[in-house]
Amino acid sequence: PKTLRLILGDQLNSNHSWFKTVDESVTYVMMEIRSETDYAKHHIQKVVGIFSAMQNFKNDLLVNNHKVIYIHLNDNNNLQSFEKNIKHLISEHNFKHFEYQLPDEYRVDLDLKNLCKSISISSAAVDSEHFFTSRNELGDFFEGKKIYLMESFYRAMRKKHNVMMEGDKPLTGQWNYDGENRKKLPNNHKPIAPLVFNNDVSEIYNEITKTDVKTIGTIDAKNFVWPINRKQSLELLDFFAEECLQLFGSYQDAMTPNEWSLYHSRISFSMNVKMISPKEVIDRCIEEWQKRPNEIEFNQLEGFVRQIIGWREYMRGIYWNKMPEFASMNFFNNQEKLPNWFWTGKTKMNCMKDAINQSLNYAYAHHIQRLMITGNFALLAGIHPDEVDAWYLGIYIDAFEWVEITNTRGMSQFADGGIVGTKPYVSSASYIDKMSHYCGSCFYKKALKTGDKACPFNSLYWNFYDRNEDKLGKNPRIGMMYNVWRKMKPEDKTALLEQADYYLKNINEL
Ligand code: FAD
Ligand code: DLZ
Ligand code: SF4
Known part of the structure; x- marks a missing residue:
């Protein structure tokens, strides 16, 4: 027929x-x-x-x-x-x-x-014949469990698909090398220039501008940087394996002004539209490591493979297991609107300015910019998860709901109350300064908690814990923070809360 x-x-x-x-x-x-x-x-x-x-x-x-x-x-x-x-x-x-x-x-x-x-x-x-797992595989794996621990799912994936295994033991004897990763970029370190494609997409761009389709961000339609076919996707993957993989894990969480990709693969768009498969991506990287074991340490490879057969498949499984309820979860009952400058980048906060501007210019920010800069701020400021989701679902070239909402509402905003993560990812300026070079040239002062120049992350951080004590106070992973908070002098607490209050009331002026 x-x-x-x-x-x-x-x-x-x-x-x-x-x-x-x-x-x-x-x-x-x-x-x-x-x-x-x-x-x-x-x-x-x-x-x-x-x-x-x-x-x-x-x-x-x-x-x-x-x-x-x-x-x-x-x-x-x-x-x-x-x-x-x-x-x-x-x-x-x-x-x-x-x-x-x-x-x-x-x-x-x-x-x-x-x-x-x-x-x-x-x-x-x-089937779309793309993922390692079927829609319900994660749900079946965690059947009856209250906590869906990514690490146990990841290990099962390694075993099932025989990825970096020696029999039933992980190659090298250790499953996870997270502890060795996460370094700040050294001051004099110039990261590798990203491979970009100079695609002329003006015809398509002109077709879109003829309509009233509402979009955000900028584009150079004569020099479009993203891969738009399988060949370019494979080139980008080769570039990553040959030039970036050896430092991927080390600088995975690092941030520095005006460098938009560092050692990240930027392969998410190609994978999410399925121009290449996750299997091809990890196989290519494992092959490169086997070719150059002296140049590529195993921890760099493991850190990367975990993102793909671990996190990416895990998020897909959570999505199919928890939708449609997931899309309306709001654990903290947050109700605020995103400040206007999320759409313009016009803020004095250097870290936010950089992360937002690069998102507007490249439709890309790497994981820690999404999680610990923009996401962190949105959660501290009590923004409604619908607002946060709408922003993330729109702005990133790799944003499709199955992987956007699980990361945003789940991992970043803790609106699921702890399905994806065991505690909210929030921080004050000290973490941002530890991982980045943003604070030195910022209008705000990272060490100040109150006053005109106080970094907003500092007071908002304590305000977040204070206002959510009923929901978080009993969480064993956060107990220590509450001990610090409770021991603080009452006048210091009041000053912090007043500062946070002032910033929240004037959020569009930050
Ligand atoms: P790399 O750092 O090079 O990592 C390699 C690959 O691992 C990525 O391409 C991606 O496929 C996978 N990966 C890494 N982390 C995750 C993760 N947490 N969840 C799922 N896959 C992961 N990813 C998307 O693909 N689409 C989204 O819409 C999206 N929204 C996000 C929103 C927030 C608030 C956060 C914190 C993260 C989000 N992520 C999303 C996950 C992650 O930030 C991106 O996959 C990554 O930044 C893409 O860039 P890359 O290809 O250079 O990644
Ligand atoms: C994201 C997107 C956009 C902007 N436009 C189209 C389109 O015009 N036609 C189409 O088939 N898919 C498009 N997509 C991707 C879909 O939204 C995506 O396939 C669904 O969200 C399912 O994941
Ligand atoms: Fe961001 Fe605060 Fe550092 Fe400025 S001082 S860059 S606002 S963390």
């Missing part, structure tokens, strides 16, 4: 078994649509990056003699939703069977299930 197969914008997996043979009766459909450009206010580079990668994928399918219908954003017959376009195609071309790959987002999953119920032809969903 004539079959229609849907490929979503984040399902650009050329190794999928769908494409192994050319089948005359099969037509693929890809579509640029407003339901997807408008569910968040996306960064312009994210929309352009996805459309470019989609169009390149479509071209490759055509070269390989597959039949493809590609609906452009401004096509006259574009009905702007998956459902409407597919129903229209089915009736227009008389398809007898419909297939799709399991989507990664809950909303789209429901939409497609409902679509299948509402059409009269047969339908089927197949």
